[in-house]
Amino acid sequence: MSLKTEVLNYLCAHDDEYVSGEALAQKFDKSRAAVWKAIKSLQSDGVHIEAVTNRGYRLLPDNDIFDGETIKKDIDFDCRVVFYDSIDSTNTQAKRMISDGADDVFLVVAAEQTAGRGRQGKSFYSPADTGVYMTFVVHPNTALQNAVGITTAACVAVCRAIEKITDITPQIKWVNDVYVNGKKICGILTEAVTDFETQTVSSVVIGIGINISTEYFPDGIENASSLNVNVKRAQLVSAVANELNRLVRSPFSDYIDYYREHSMLIGEDIYFIKNGEKTYAKALAIDSDGALEVELENGEKETLRSGEITVRKK
Template sequence: MSTKKQVLQMLEVNKNVPYSGQTIADQLGISRTSVWKAIRALREEGYQIESSTNSGYRLSSFSDVLNSESISQDLEEPLSIMIYEQVDSTNAEAKRKLDEIKEGDFLILADEQTSGRGRLGRSFHSPTKTGLYMSLVLQEIPQSVDPTLVTTAAAVAVCQAIEELTDVKPQIKWVNDIFVNGQKICGILTEGILSLETQTIQSIILGIGVNMTLDKENIPVELIKKIGGLLEGQEAQVSRNQLASAIINRYYQIYEKIETREFLKEYRKRCFVLGKEITFTKNKEKYSGIAKAVDDQGGLVVRLNSNQKMVLSYGEISIRMKEGNG
């Protein structure tokens, strides 16, 4: 491990606790000059490291540089973590890593995605350092796991993590978009890797993108009124590292007993489309009706205007605005 990483790890263990340059040097067996150079390099990378003559150096708890040590120390279960400044998409990078990593779950994060992807082939706006862009790779999938529930479980995990760290009350738009104050702040893209030999899902890539803040000057015009930022207008200061570890912890808590479907109660409580009139297209035909329920497979039960019942297992829905609401 480099000197810079050793110094960072020491400061990360107890954020807001000051360490003198001499204490760091003595514990790591390096010179004070080496400590100073490491601190300078970390500041250049964006870490907020405060210093004073009397108390020494300390890492601000609100430093928001993606860091594997910071994420790892808050995880309930160990996980291999890889961080990139820029990737085309974290899901695409995860697929490439699957060629190298044959066993064990792992996590990919990036400051920026140049070709971030959403559901149904859409792009996901992913400017540098304004969002949490990550992909959790689940390997050795138990046969008891229903792959169709993985996405709905992730939506619940994201909501619970946000509620744990902030005063925000997120809601879910079926299937897997997270909204705050009527604007989308998170999207989830789940992809399964099929074993040709066994014809079963051998790996699942769970891509999660959360808008933490908004770079309003660079938002595409068509998205200005549609997307929001988790921390916009919030007093709470939450780092991407904190949110990443909270989401992962919450997800594994659900995943370990996903076959019980208990988490669907939490999903239904937050699913704001229930009871609303919706429109959607299926097999090139347009339909409208009332969203009545979410079934035990995560499907949306719709009572059509023709009074027939239809269950949607995937796709895009729109909430129909009442006349006079614009």
């Protein structure tokens, strides 16, 4: 680990106090000149460090430090954090790690994805520094039907985390999108790694992408927006991870009511694709298993357990 990284990590851990150059030099067995160069390099990188004569150095509170150590600091359970400045996809990387034998609870986080993935083969736009892209991996070793509710848990975790650290009340678009002010700010992609011999889910890969300050989206991406609030990315990631860790170990009944209360669909006119054609309906309710109950135009009732729905514009 470079001296610059060691100094930054130390200042992050002591962000409520000044640390002298002499103390840093002794801590890392370096000269004060080397510490000074590390501080200057961090400042050149955009890290806001206050330097006060006879007091030392202190991280200013407006910093948005985004790295593995800063995320790990606020995680309240045993979890390995693997951080990348840029990667193709955190879900893809998590599955590579599982293939290589990883069997612990871990979190893959990136400041940018170059090939972010969404549901049904869609891409998830993941520009650098304006969002958080994370994948949480657990190993439930449970029957597949018992793992399906994890996507519901992920939606609830994201909403609770946002409510905890901002004044925003998000809404959920069944089954896996989080909306603010009628626009999508978060997508969730849950993938199961199955043991074919035992027919159980050995690992669940929960991918979450949240737009924080993204302003411009490529052509073809409709109804997308961002939180547009001043929030530290590391704090948001750790808050989501803490909530998600609790929820995936809880009964479905503990959070389905919250999911229902935050639904943006109940009573709305929607359509979904059935047998290759648009099928028009009204969203009626979310049942105890998280499925969407709808009423078709001919008056028949149907329960949707998967798929993509679209709210019809009024």
